[in-house]
Amino acid sequence: MDMSDQKRMGEDYASRDEVLAIQERKLQQLGQRLQGSAAWQKHFGAAGISAADLTGRTALSKFPTLEKADLRAMYPYPMLTVELEKVMRFTATSGTTGLPVLFGFTARDWRETVVKQLHRIFRTVGIVPGDKIYQGYGYGLWVGGSSMDEAIQSYGAVNFPIGPGRSDLMPGWIRDHAYDATTMSPLWLMTLITHAHKLGIDPRKDWKLRVGLFGGQSVSTTFRNEMEAMMPEGFKAHNIYGTTEAGGPILGISCEHSHAADEMHLINDDSVLTEILDPQTLEPVGPGEVGELVITTLDKEASPVVRWRTRDLVRLSKDPYGCPCGRHGFPLVGRIIGRSDDMMKVRGVMVFPSQIEDVIAGLPGTVKEAWQVYVDSREGSMDQIEVAFERTPDASMPSAQMEEELRQQLRARLGLTCAVKCYGEGLLPRYEAKATRVIKRQQP
Numbered sequence: 001m002d003m004s005d006q007k008r009m010g011e012d013y014a015s016r017d018e019v020l021a022i023q024e025r026k027l028q029q030l031g032q033r034l035q036g037s038a039a040w041q042k043h044f045g046a047a048g049i050s051a052a053d054l055t056g057r058t059a060l061s062k063f064p065t066l067e068k069a070d071l072r073a074m075y076p077y078p079m080l081t082v083e084l085e086k087v088m089r090f091t092a093t094s095g096t097t098g099l100p101v102l103f104g105f106t107a108r109d110w111r112e113t114v115v116k117q118l119h120r121i122f123r124t125v126g127i128v129p130g131d132k133i134y135q136g137y138g139y140g141l142w143v144g145g146s147s148m149d150e151a152i153q154s155y156g157a158v159n160f161p162i163g164p165g166r167s168d169l170m171p172g173w174i175r176d177h178a179y180d181a182t183t184m185s186p187l188w189l190m191t192l193i194t195h196a197h198k199l200g201i202d203p204r205k206d207w208k209l210r211v212g213l214f215g216g217q218s219v220s221t222t223f224r225n226e227m228e229a230m231m232p233e234g235f236k237a238h239n240i241y242g243t244t245e246a247g248g249p250i251l252g253i254s255c256e257h258s259h260a261a262d263e264m265h266l267i268n269d270d271s272v273l274t275e276i277l278d279p280q281t282l283e284p285v286g287p288g289e290v291g292e293l294v295i296t297t298l299d300k301e302a303s304p305v306v307r308w309r310t311r312d313l314v315r316l317s318k319d320p321y322g323c324p325c326g327r328h329g330f331p332l333v334g335r336i337i338g339r340s341d342d343m344m345k346v347r348g349v350m351v352f353p354s355q356i357e358d359v360i361a362g363l364p365g366t367v368k369e370a371w372q373v374y375v376d377s378r379e380g381s382m383d384q385i386e387v388a389f390e391r392t393p394d395a396s397m398p399s400a401q402m403e404e405e406l407r408q409q410l411r412a413r414l415g416l417t418c419a420v421k422c423y424g425e426g427l428l429p430r431y432e433a434k435a436t437r438v439i440k441r442q443q444p
């Protein structure tokens, strides 16, 4: 370990006061930088404020939030803030809910900032240089795979940039290449485990995987526990969280202690400042309360964001700065409860897909990665929810009994009566990346 390694380790264990002081200083610098940007000055000006007023955290709370519509209105290069020639590469949002939005990275953004942020995540989950990593995130404009490549390689780990897919090949490769760690969607790993069993490979004995960084969607604790039980002894499925707007999968990661409680550290809060705000009032929420993550990039040169509304809802931990791991500068939050976009209002009741997932995952004999919610709206009548799930062939309960059980549990949990339909294994859609769990159907 050389001096710079020690310094980086030290930063991981910065006190909350030290992190707040860094935020204060970087916010001032950001304010100075944005004074030179016509687009940002226009955005702030519409709220009667100027970039020059951005002097620290207290000042930040008076700044307007930034939404997708703001960025779309500035097509094709919203809030770029550097000359186009200075951009090393672009990434884009997935565009699942409309036109993709492009975000630029300067060489420094890409090779220093993102890499530094991801290296801290690697250290938090115990990935070490020399580890063999199966990189399973997608490539192209999506930030996931390519940012991981950059970080894995510069960390001194061995990169296998496979991307998503190849379910017939991968169970054997995981065994023969003896990967130590992987980055992918948790649903994809579940699919690979199922394929492995079909190929006569037992992941518990034949694979060496020690750690997984699972992003793209969050899964219930039950799902995760079941998945871990089918993996080699000691395997940890860590939740990782990030967004394109933040500059990569760099916002949240669970540590060795918070993993069990299903909580993540906002691990780069000294580089991407996170506020957790009530989605209606935009006031900060207290420990134990649910709020929306709102982010401000402090180090990004191209396409920075100030108070970007992620629409992701999390619960701030009851004890955000008390994790036994010692990373007290970086608050703990629970897994993503849902997106305010995904929130369904059915007959006046607020429903999150994650609540439905919890109920399905809690019933023995269900296939954890395959389920769908259909919302049927009919002109002149109330919305109906239909929940579709799969039954494993060896489930002890018959289909009709499982349907009835889920119907009762969903009513207890959501306060709603749902139609519940059981399917055989493999009949519902599978998703390699972000799952589309809620499908709206217009009835005649």
Ligand SMILES: [Zn+2]
Pocket (backbone or CB within 6 Å): 255, 256, 257, 258, 265, 323, 324, 325, 326, 327
């Ligand atoms: Zn911790």
